[in-house]
Amino acid sequence: xxxxxxxxxxxxxxxxxxFINSEDARILRIMAEYLGPYKQFREEEVTNTIVLFGSAxxxxxxxxIEEKDRLKSQLERAGDAENxxxxxxxxxxxxxEELSQYYDDTVELSRxxxxxxxxxxxxxxxxxxxxxxPGIMEAANKGAFVAGGSSIGLNISLPFEQHPNPxxxxxxxxxxxxxxxxxxxxxxxxKALVIMPGGFGTLDELMELLTLIQTRKISxxxxxxxxGETFWRNVxxxxxxxDTGMISPEDTLLFRFFxxxxxxxxxxxxxxxxxxxx
Numbered sequence: 225x226x227x228x229x230x231x232x233x234x235x236x237x238x239x240x241x242x243f244i245n246s247e248d249a250r251i252l253r254i255m256a257e258y259l260g261p262y263k264q265f266r267e268e269e270v271t272n273t274i275v276l277f278g279s280a281x282x283x284x285x286x287x288x289i290e291e292k293d294r295l296k297s298q299l300e301r302a303g304d305a306e307n308x309x310x311x312x313x314x315x316x317x318x319x320x321e322e323l324s325q326y327y328d329d330t331v332e333l334s335r336x337x338x339x340x341x342x343x344x345x346x347x348x349x350x351x352x353x354x355x356x357x358p359g360i361m362e363a364a365n366k367g368a369f370v371a372g373g374s375s376i377g378l379n380i381s382l383p384f385e386q387h388p389n390p391x392x393x394x395x396x397x398x399x400x401x402x403x404x405x406x407x408x409x410x411x412x413x414x415k416a417l418v419i420m421p422g423g424f425g426t427l428d429e430l431m432e433l434l435t436l437i438q439t440r441k442i443s444x445x446x447x448x449x450x451x452g453e454t455f456w457r458n459v460x461x462x463x464x465x466x467d468t469g470m471i472s473p474e475d476t477l478l479f480r481f482f483x484x485x486x487x488x489x490x491x492x493x494x495x496x497x498x499x500x501x502x
Contacts, residue, residue: 257405261378261398265413268395269346273353273376273413274337274492276330277429278360278420281320284328288321326421326452327363333418333451333485334367334375340493342373348502350415351376355406356388356397360420365391378406407432415500416447416492419479421455437478438471447495449488453481 237243244252265271283291292314299310334352341349352368354361356377368375369391377392379399388397400406411433419430430450436442450456465471482488496502 254402254405257400257402258408261409264395264398265409268374270351270376270396270413272348272350272415273410274350274416274418275353275410275414276334276360276364276418276420277355277422277426278326278330278364279323279422279426280355280357280359280361281423282323282326282359282363282421283320284363285321285324288317288324292317292321323421323455326360329451329485330360330363330420331367331370333488334364335371336367336485336489337492338368338371338373338375340489342371344502348500350496351396353378353410353413354392355380355425356392358387358389360422362389362391365389378409380406411436411442414446415444416449416496418449418451418488418492419456421452427459434475434478438475445499447492447499448479449491450479450481451483451488453483456481 238252243249295310295314295317299307299314302310337350338352341351344350351374352364353376354364356365356379361377365375365377366389374393374396375391376396377388377398379388379397380403381399381401388399398409407429410429414433417433419426433442433446434448437446437448462471462476466473466476480491482491
């Protein structure tokens, strides 16, 4: 008697979504976040970037006004139980609004950089690279867009805050799951860094890159701008770190403070021209 059982082919492992998303296939997902961007950057001829880090929560003055109006409208309709929470949000928003100048400064700095690099030979051009989200990241991509240039967005999948902003060049809009692979692509292509005010994420990125440069795991010369001296000296007491011997005095030469986008741009232009003989 003939066997009437029908055997359906099993899916190949790389087509099996359950396997690809499993713990066993984590190394494949990590490799994909290395090889996928590598292919994309090669095809787009991206070899040099200027990375701008900063908070997703710093918005333009117009965006702050819109958000305040929205919260005030909610307050008018809210019951007593919700009033306290909305008032807290309004107070925090007003404090953040004091930092809105950094959004405008980021747009201007990115615009100045992009207009300059467009005059350079194609193989020596520097492309603005950001975390791809809102706030300071949006401002940096916006500045490049206003100048008619390309820019990169290395977005990270998060349950809140993070979504790609509309100013990223479409072919350079990448999405990551792993923070460490995203940070690898920031560091690997970076020829200069600009650190705008930010929170945990910005501190993490700043300190990791300073550590890599200080320990010479990154051997290339990278000009680093810490933008917003008053903000950052309130957040990190660099002088105390030197006084207590936690860092060496020469470690503070790894970066420069700036508060003016034009002065920051002139410094970057001078340093990059000298390093890369532009």
